[in-house]
Amino acid sequence: MHEIASRKGLELDRESLKIQIIRTGKSRPVSSRVRSPKIKDEADIYPMLHMQYVAPELREDEGEIEAALRKTLPEDLVTLADIQGMVHCHTTYSDGKHSIEQMARAAEAMGMKYLTITDHSPTAFYAGGLKLDRLQRQWEEIDETQQKVKIKLYKGTESDILSDGKLDYPDRVLEQFDLVIASIHSRYKMNADKMTKCLVTAMQQPIFKIWGHALGRLIQRRPPFECDVERVLDVIAESRAAIEVNGDPYRLDMEPRWIREARKRKIKFVISVDAHSAGALNNLKYGVAMARRGWLRQDEVLNTLEAKAFAKAVQPA
Ligand SMILES: [Zn+2]
Numbered sequence: 001m002h003e004i005a006s007r008k009g010l011e012l013d014r015e016s017l018k019i020q021i022i023r024t025g026k027s028r029p030v031s032s033r034v035r036s037p038k039i040k041d042e043a044d045i046y047p048m049l050h051m052q053y054v055a056p057e058l059r060e061d062e063g064e065i066e067a068a069l070r071k072t073l074p075e076d077l078v079t080l081a082d083i084q085g086m087v088h089c090h091t092t093y094s095d096g097k098h099s100i101e102q103m104a105r106a107a108e109a110m111g112m113k114y115l116t117i118t119d120h121s122p123t124a125f126y127a128g129g130l131k132l133d134r135l136q137r138q139w140e141e142i143d144e145t146q147q148k149v150k151i152k153l154y155k156g157t158e159s160d161i162l163s164d165g166k167l168d169y170p171d172r173v174l175e176q177f178d179l180v181i182a183s184i185h186s187r188y189k190m191n192a193d194k195m196t197k198c199l200v201t202a203m204q205q206p207i208f209k210i211w212g213h214a215l216g217r218l219i220q221r222r223p224p225f226e227c228d229v230e231r232v233l234d235v236i237a238e239s240r241a242a243i244e245v246n247g248d249p250y251r252l253d254m255e256p257r258w259i260r261e262a263r264k265r266k267i268k269f270v271i272s273v274d275a276h277s278a279g280a281l282n283n284l285k286y287g288v289a290m291a292r293r294g295w296l297r298q299d300e301v302l303n304t305l306e307a308k309a310f311a312k313a314v315q316p317a
């Protein structure tokens, strides 16, 4: 921006947010420097340089300056206020700290219109994955809780992607959920070819599913696993699937560069919290920030929809 300003005969003072005219013609310097009275904050500088405002999350030298000059930056980047419902929440039925009702009341207090309960599937036995009898009990409890709260509760699952790419739970069960998140929880060291095949098979399953914490990284603990991400994105673009932007501060998956790749393919997203406690619902802001770094627009994020439209968009069967 400093360079753009000087090409226009202006000098952008980074310290004090001033723009000064340094030349009026090609060579003649202005003797008394003119201080612009219009600049109140940095957002005022962009139009003076004939650019769109560049939101802080976009400032990664990934083409945002060029886009702002061409005026092709999205004006409707998703915001925290756009999010209507919580996606991907665990309860005491699997490895969460709080009950269905506690999670529901916490999300309601935040002004959310819906909450998807997505405890683990049986293969994630170490995380208390729900076998069918407990799943039945959970659905009953969700129905009971729904009588007590205003927020709409949806019955979901975080289904493990199995080694052959199938999803956990038989199809007849998966079809009954309101929402299915499909996640890798083991075999992180599988070779890239095998992992790609596994994900492709998973994403090609006929039910609608959301690819949960896509590349499995845990910041400071585990790098993203190896796979051909672009191939998987190509498949998702042709399948009944969406991708999660995970707001857990240790995950923040997927990375902005992959979000941008997915956007090129017109793939839809959800911004999730992957909450294992009521307090973790507050991680939504990190998910939104990651989504914005990937240039996600409001209408590309399914949980900006009203409850009924959201349910229709993610309906598995
Ligand atoms: Zn998970």
Ligand SMILES: [Zn+2]
Residues within 6 Å of the ligand: 088, 090, 158, 274
């Ligand atoms: Zn989870």
